Amino acid sequence: MKYIKKILTIEKVKVRDIAKKFDTPTYCYSYNQLKKNINDFKKNFESFSPLICFAIKSNTNVNLIREIKKFGLGADVVSIGELMMALKAGINPKKIVFSGVGKTSKEIAYAIDKKILLINAESKSEIKEIDRIAKNKKKKVQIGIRLNPNTDANTLSQISTGKKENKFGVNEKTFLELVNYCMGSKNISLKCLSVHIGSQILDHKPYEKMLNVIDKIIVKTKHNFEFIDLGGGMGISYGDNNRKLNYTKYNIAIKKFLKKHSTKIIFEPGRSIVGNIGFLISKVIYIKENDEKDFVILDAAMNDLMRPALYGANHKTLTSIKTNRKSKKTYEFVGPICESTDKFASLKNFQKLKEKDIIVMCDVGAYGMSLSSNYNVRPKPAELLIEESKIRIIKKRQKHKDLM
Incomplete structure (x- = not known):
């Protein structure tokens, strides 16, 4: 996305033309940015050719997943619905891993029937249930065990998943017990050690700590894991924050790990693949003047983009036409939903706006539409x-008739 002669464009299309033809609010995705992200990710780790499983939860648009599949990616799923979506998009079942703490018996049975690569189990009870279902089906099922490495990813508490107080994975003692359990089962084949320490990680050091924990526990298990699933969590730059994860240092740490352990690495990136490809186009309905700030009321709301309300996330906000006129007051960008949390940003020195102006919120490709809802009986936006x-x-x- 860039300004060409002060007109905002996505690739070669003017934002104002999109709004005029397709109405607002509307989600738009840049194909060339998607292509660049995938190719860059592959290049960062080309020395050991990992299996890259796109985290479906970050964006569940089946047509977008089809495009991602064309680059050879697999899928990381956390529900039967996501598994169905991945299969519908044509992703090879042998490139699908099923994660999550609460898989039901129905979900486990479905995953076994579809012969996916791995079910990454997160508790003793889940492994016993997989064992029971596999026995009934007279099948041997490939699984991973998710370790909780008690590693702080230095990210938001809401998206931290690798500390001992988080619900995910098992501790070292339980992990070792479960390895022994799997060794005694005729219906389970333990193939993978899985971890995932959080999301929006911008520092390579937590990953290094995580790898050290994995290294030590593999030695203790004396088990040959065919796969080590390192999860995802790689962050992107939001707003004007240009902080980036140092992929070079992460790559060095993994290569050092692989010198000791002969295994295939699995990654589960979501945000780093689709985060910065997405834009939400919205229109100013009203500008409500106030003493200290003016409320810019948009036709997009928290049901369309939940991240600011859920995480306090900041998304860079742009106008479809750039001018040099600045507002003297702070603009608070809000939606029409009856919640005080239905707001996107408070910005000073923003461009002077008028009603019916077109606004764009950037970097919404991950957890934008996938977290959207029909709250207040609001129809979901189009996606382009x-x-x-x-x-x-x-x-x-x-x-509206779809919702009635």
Whole structure:
């Protein structure tokens, strides 16, 4: 996304033209940015060719997943719905891993029937249930055990998953017990040690600590793991924060680990693949003047983009046409939903706005539409994939009659 002669464009398409033709709010995705992200990710780790399983939870648009699949990626799923979506998108079952703490018996049975690569189990009870179902089906099931490495990812508490107080994975003592349990089962094949320490991680050091924990526990198990699933969590730059994860140092740490352990690495990136490809186009309905600040009321709301309300997330906000006129007051960008948390940003020295102006919120490709809802009986936005000057509708706008 960039300004060309003060006109904001996504690839070669003007934002104001998108708003005029497709209405607002609308999600747009840049195909060329998607392509760049995937190729860059592969290049960062090309020395050991990991299996890259896209985290479906970050963006559940089946047509977008189809495009991601064309680059050879697999899928990380956390529900039967996500597994169905991955399969519908044409992803090879042998490139699918099923994560999550609360898989039901129905979900486990479905995953076994679809012959996916791995079910990453997170408790003794879950492994026993996998064992029981596999026995009934007379099948041997490949599983991983998720270790909780008690590693602080230095990220938001809401998206931390690798500390001992988090619900995910098992501690070292339980992990060792479960390895022994699996060795005694005729219906379980223990293939993987799995970890995932959090999301939006911008520092390589927590990953280094995580690898040290894994290294020590593998030695204790004396088990040959075919796969080590390192999860995802790689962060992106939001707003004007240009902090980035040092992939070079993370790559060095993994290569050092692989000198000691002959195994295939699995990654589960989501945000780093689709985060910065997405833009939410919205229109100013009203500007409500106030003493200290003016409320810019948009037609997009927290049901369309939940991250600011859920995490206090900041998304860079741009206008479709750039001018040099600045507002003297702070603008608070809000939606029409009846919640005080329905707000996106408070910005000083923002460009002077008027009603019906077009606004764009950036970097919404991950956990934008996938966290959206129909709260206040609001239909979900359309989704568009833009490549150069070509626009493709990859999901139609919902209509009120769809919700009735």
